[in-house]
Amino acid sequence: MSNDTNAYLNLPPPTPVTPRVPRVVIVGCGFGGLSVARALRRAPVQITLLDRTNHHLFQPLLYQVATAVLAPGQIAAPIREILSGQKNTTVHMAEVVGVDRTRRVVFANSPDRERVPVPYDNLVLATGATHGYFGHDEFAPFAPGLKTLGDGVELRNRILQTFEQAEAEEDVRAHRDLLTFVLVGAGPTGVEMAAAIAYMVRTSLRAQFRRIDPTTARIVLLDRGPKVLGPFADELSQAAKARLERLGVEVQLGQGVEKIDAEGVVVGGQRIASKTVIWTAGVAPSPAGKWLGVETDRAGRVKIQPDLTVPGNPEIFVVGDTASLVQDGNPLPGVAQVALQQGHYAGEAILRRVTRRPSAGPFRYSDRGIMAVVGPGYAILQSGKLRLKSLVAWFAWALIHIMSLAQPGLRLSVFLQWLWTFVTGQRGSRIIIRRRPEPTAPNPAAVRPPSEARAAK
Numbered sequence: 176m177s178n179d180t181n182a183y184l185n186l187p188p189p190t191p192v193t194p195r196v197p198r199v200v201i202v203g204c205g206f207g208g209l210s211v212a213r214a215l216r217r218a219p220v221q222i223t224l225l226d227r228t229n230h231h232l233f234q235p236l237l238y239q240v241a242t243a244v245l246a247p248g249q250i251a252a253p254i255r256e257i258l259s260g261q262k263n264t265t266v267h268m269a270e271v272v273g274v275d276r277t278r279r280v281v282f283a284n285s286p287d288r289e290r291v292p293v294p295y296d297n298l299v300l301a302t303g304a305t306h307g308y309f310g311h312d313e314f315a316p317f318a319p320g321l322k323t324l325g326d327g328v329e330l331r332n333r334i335l336q337t338f339e340q341a342e343a344e345e346d347v348r349a350h351r352d353l354l355t356f357v358l359v360g361a362g363p364t365g366v367e368m369a370a371a372i373a374y375m376v377r378t379s380l381r382a383q384f385r386r387i388d389p390t391t392a393r394i395v396l397l398d399r400g401p402k403v404l405g406p407f408a409d410e411l412s413q414a415a416k417a418r419l420e421r422l423g424v425e426v427q428l429g430q431g432v433e434k435i436d437a438e439g440v441v442v443g444g445q446r447i448a449s450k451t452v453i454w455t456a457g458v459a460p461s462p463a464g465k466w467l468g469v470e471t472d473r474a475g476r477v478k479i480q481p482d483l484t485v486p487g488n489p490e491i492f493v494v495g496d497t498a499s500l501v502q503d504g505n506p507l508p509g510v511a512q513v514a515l516q517q518g519h520y521a522g523e524a525i526l527r528r529v530t531r532r533p534s535a536g537p538f539r540y541s542d543r544g545i546m547a548v549v550g551p552g553y554a555i556l557q558s559g560k561l562r563l564k565s566l567v568a569w570f571a572w573a574l575i576h577i578m579s580l581a582q583p584g585l586r587l588s589v590f591l592q593w594l595w596t597f598v599t600g601q602r603g604s605r606i607i608i609r610r611r612p613e614p615t616a617p618n619p620a621a622v623r624p625p626s627e628a629r630a631a632k
């Protein structure tokens with residue numbers, strides 16, 4: 176009905192309809208999700224960010240929590256705090272368990288409520304990955320992986336606890352099994368962890384036990400592939416292997432692990448007895464593909480289009496480790512840079528839509544290189560034709576990692592901690608944290624009120 180018609184019928188003019196602010200739901204606040212939120216910080220949208228934890232975690236330094244160099248709070252920051260200045264964003268700690276593409280809602284569980292529908296106009300799934308045991312889930316109880324802050328603390332407990340146990344163990348034959356650490360998977364996490372444990376036993380722990388010699392600890396790094404750090408050029412991979420061996424790590428390549436149980440691992444028909452086996456071999460994507468009921472790749476990652484959306488659903492973006500995108504014939508790797516760049520692209524794409532600007536063309540990953548650290552003061556770096564294996568590469572690694580932490584306070588704290596550890600050999604958090612088991616409930620009949628107890632005297 177036009178205004179003229181209203182005047183003719185002597186009706187009041189219609190109330191102007193205020194267009195609803197578009198609702199953007201971001202699931203996951205890792206590298207991908209945080210990057211989306213930041214790209215939308217000034218956008219005229221209402222963002223709901225859901226994460227099952229209350230923190231953004233800097234996973235590349237998680238191995239330093241597991242090896243007691245850094246404390247958990249030095250590599251993670253509360254999501255609320257990071258985004259406190261971003262007024263268009265509401266943060267909820269909730270676990271997403273499903274998506275209804277037709278109704279355009281995600282379902283989220285919080286501690287007191289289940290399957291709460293959260294409506295969206297645009298949805299970004301950035302739920303990352305978890306440990307993958309290549310179909311051998313029976314390995315999981317004996318070979319924990321490293322993915323969350325809880326995993327890092329649990330591994331730190333386990334590693335430190337074995338030294339305490341060995342110190343208390345009368346039977347010296349048991350020391351060997353206790354002080355054998357096996358890492359399954361010689362990718363960056365396996366290499367970094369193995370080198371860090373080897374360095375820890377030879378520095379911080381060296382002189383602090385009386386009955387055991389921590390430097391006799393055996394650290395074994397296994398991989399079924401022919402080299403460590405598969406994606407790196409051969410010369411860098413060989414340099415990393417040589418460095419590991421100098422640090423005292425045994426590297427066994429070319430044979431897959433056949434069995435992992437409470438007594439250790441079996442590889443190439445040989446058993447390596449160990450009480451601490453760490454899984455650093457593989458990851459599996461989050462169940463985002465199942466929630467959406469769309470096509471996934473063999474690993475279970477959601478196959479997305481070059482604009483990072485799900486085929487048939489231009490309002491749903493999937494980014495980071497849980498997405499599968501082929502560029503120039505190769506699938507993009509599950510690394511932080513891919514998640515960051517995809518997150519930024521998805522945020523920009525939503526901004527363009529809501530501000531009615533044309534889309535920016537397909538996503539293109541710009542590979543800035545890869546690096547891995549092999550003990551303090553040594554890293555390898557590969558970027559285009561540049562190949563470095565030295566202290567210089569370590570400085571580049573340290574600078575990039577410090578600058579990539581989410582908050583200035585974390586950057587300063589990690590920098591000072593590294594400096595302190597370098598100078599004194601003391602680690603930031605060599606603490607075993609275990610909750611004491613609940614005492615068995617007292618027999619109510621045996622408990623008397625204090626007055627009664629006094630009267631009985």
Ligand SMILES: Cc1cc2nc3c(=O)[nH]c(=O)nc-3n(C[C@H](O)[C@H](O)[C@H](O)COP(=O)(O)OP(=O)(O)OC[C@H]3O[C@@H](n4cnc5c(N)ncnc54)[C@H](O)[C@@H]3O)c2cc1C
Pocket residue numbers: 202203204205206207208225226227228230231232234235236237238269270271272301302303304321322363364461494495496497509510511512514
């Ligand atoms: C130990 C380790 C070391 C690494 N080192 C490097 C490195 O040196 N360089 C590098 O480039 N990459 C490294 N990576 C890989 C890199 O961290 C990942 O590629 C990157 O984190 C992927 O980002 P993402 O946003 O996809 O997922 P993530 O960063 O994993 O974030 C996923 C988020 O989603 C949340 N989430 C998951 N499921 C749900 C749910 N159902 N509901 C709500 N929230 C949910 C999680 O809590 C998490 O906050 C490392 C990874 C690990 C585990």
